[in-house]
Amino acid sequence: MASHPTSTIDRDRLSQLLRTERDHFVELHPRSAALAAEGATHLIAGVPMPWMTRWPGAFPIHVAEASGSRFVDADGIEYVDFCLGDTGAMAGHSVRAVADAIAHQASIGLTTMLPSADAAWVGAELARRFRMPKWQLAMTATDANRFVLRLARHLTGRPKIAVMDWCYHGTVDETLAILADDRRRVVSRPGAIGPHVDPALTTRVVPFNDLDALERALDRGDVAAVLMEPALTNIGIVLPEAGYLDGVRQLTRTHGAWLVIDETHTICAGPGGCTAAWGLDPDAVVVGKPIGGGVPVAAYGVTDEIARRLVEPMSGHDSDVAGVGGTLSGSALALAAVRATLSTTLLEADFERMIPLAERWTAGVAAAIEGAGLDWTVQRLGCRAEYWFCPPPCDGAAAAAAVDDELDTLLHLWALNRGVLLTPFHNMALMSPAHTDADVDRHTDVFTSAVAALTAP
């Protein structure tokens, strides 16, 4: 992604501060440095998963243990964690009930490829939360999205899908596409590795908050599904304008395309995500990451009408080779983890604590920005909040254009060196039920000191 330096910051001072913080990071983390060097011997790029190269600093810090809103690294330093495994640990690290349920399930069988006694409860709870009657389990939100797109193509008989410009829905080939600079052509997202076909063949891309563009994308009658987050969260938070989501629903209905709402991140809006909080009426809902309290599991739900039409293609002799499902999907472990998570946490009462924490975080950051006389802004969706080095963007391309890599790196590293972890991809913080006012105030202090260092006369 291209980086666009923010004009209001003295770039020389920024570079100087970055050098100092980089050196300080290395001094603080001798044990992580040694583990990183060891890992480099047999791990590609030195890490078990590519995203772990995204952290600021010369190497990723290695984690010793995590609990609630905190984790401790291999050098014994404790952090307040606002990344929460990029939402995988949104319930807080190692929730007691989840840890107990996993341990119990581990002692009585983790996977049999048969439903366990938790299956019905999980289906009912997902239906209650997301107001969608029929569900299936998957291992990851990527898989859940992939399966839903397949099902939509199967039932509509249409070949294409539509997504929002600069969206992210996992490693789903059709979704790793953006609009080119001419704002017309569909091209692979920068950095996408080995696309299997030109995404222009599979995908229409439309700017978020642009109903005219969506209508143009749908009016040829060949789009099976519009897959979208109700607010973009993966290029920073971009909120829907008034009436936009109603317009999307009307257009998808008029043109016979499924509306698939991916709540994997926007579950930050409440126990049933934006679908419940904003009264959305999609054809399918996808949710992943936090529902298993850290155990890999995701789910997708559809309407009764769609479920009825899916029974035949998803049952019987060829169901194992239909391209939907997976050996470990819906395992006893996953079901036990979802049951323990959703029965004890991420409940209405938890959001009543988490959302005010995000409001407090937002107010602290806004006050620091105002105090420093900067033109930066803060955005919030439920218990997730984020700052921008510009006014809040209205679509993904504007959000992508607002990225300032060097400034991002300094602010992340400054926070990390002072015991605060932010999500590495943008300037985002997520609250769990375990966070406290003191955790939030710690970030406010750290952010205020960073801004002061950047803007001191």
Ligand SMILES: Cc1ncc(COP(=O)(O)O)c(C=O)c1O
């Ligand atoms: C909205 C959304 N959907 C799907 C995914 C994919 O999740 P996973 O990486 O667990 O497959 C992500 C991951 O960041 C996401 O943000």
